[in-house]
Amino acid sequence: MTDQKYIVEIAGLRKRYPGVDALDGIDLKITRGEIWGLLGPNGSGKSTLLKCIAGLVKPDSGQVTINGSKPSRKTKSAVAFVPEIDHLYNWMTVQQTLNFISAFYDDWQKEREQELLEFMKLDPRKKVSTLSKGMRARLKLVVGLSRNSELVLLDEPLSGIDPSSRDRIVEGIVRQFRSEKQTMILSTHAVDETERLYDSVIFLSEGRVHISGSAEELRIKHSKSMNELFKEVYA
């Protein structure tokens, strides 16, 4: 039975790669309309978990459902995934990239695309191959945030972006988030820069959920900021 309160439901999720348990029995319920922080150090399973939700990685056991359906062609229409790696075609220009990808999604917002291009200071005529790592990260965010998708998955969105621009990018993410229609899961280990975004958090460690819950309740319970709690958990 699907609970309308939760957009993503995960039960007993396991994924093993040679020599390592990337996910080791994850149970989670992601509340609709919130920004979730998926926190953990490198190798804790954050990216694998997001890829399982996006349908890019098949779990060995356990189950992921989005709106009650297993990841499939149908759920891909509702999910916008921005991976950490550079996955865009190098030979395309910025505008060609957006034109190509937008053709496949009915929820693409052209005005929002233009607004984000300006906000991220991206030149639509530039080739992807000529963009710096930071500018490519911005382009990936434009691709992910130009849609009205129900679920937005951002994997290390600040990776490669210089520290002076990070606040601006975080501001861009907040501006585009529509809490009445969207849910966002943002994975990062840059907790101090993204702390103000989270309604709820998940601390992952060695493929397991270490702590999860409302960010505000955790702050009160531990009398610590998320960043301090992160440092304590992973010290």
Added chain:
Amino acid sequence: MKRFLRLLGKDLEASKLPILFNSGLSIVWIAFLRYRYEAGWSLGMVFILMTIPLTFLPIWLMWQTYQTLRTEWREKTTYTLLLLPIPGWQITLSKWTALLIEFTIVLAALVGSALLFFLGPINEYYGSFLQAVPLTWFLRNGFLLYLGALATFSSFIILVQLAFIVSKLVGRFRGLAALWTLLLATWLVERVGIILDPLFRWLPPIHIEQLFRLDVIAQYTNYTPEIAYHYSAEVGSWLATLGLFLLSSWLLENWIETDD
């Protein structure tokens, strides 16, 4: 349809360089042969050498099929492709179509440059024959041969696509997995053709001499063969190939992971 055309446009744009390179190489080769003909090589020898690029075309097409998929994985653009809410067959079909268009362009460059560079010698040696036989006869038969080549190469592309996709399902020895899949799939296509042969025996044979209108040139060859081509086994093989195409598309959509 709009989505499929976007995919096809992307695949063609990505293949621009190989198309230009191979077309250019074919034209240079024909120009070189014309130069050697002027220097004293016989026309017969030159015509034989002209077919060399044709023998390489199937090998190049198989290599290119493998490369187009390999590049998506190497450059991590599989993330973009596999995140699209489209059926797997649209991805494999757009690559299949792009490869056949590539083949057509390179073939056109080869045939076109051969006609352009050797129009004089051809007219000189075969002028009377060319005047007697209508141009439409050449165009029709050329087109039929082209369709035959497309049908054959289509199967090559499908089998190589399957081999590549299956190799991505295993963690190790991917090259070996691809090679074995290619060999097994080829064997399977042949076996299914043989097994299903009796089912399609009712199909009327194709009379080659009628299809190619060989009567038009009978007076020049003094030989009018009667060849009835029974293709019931081929129908079974085509069905098996279609099944393998659907299998690779299904595997791509449902079982392939982006992580290596």
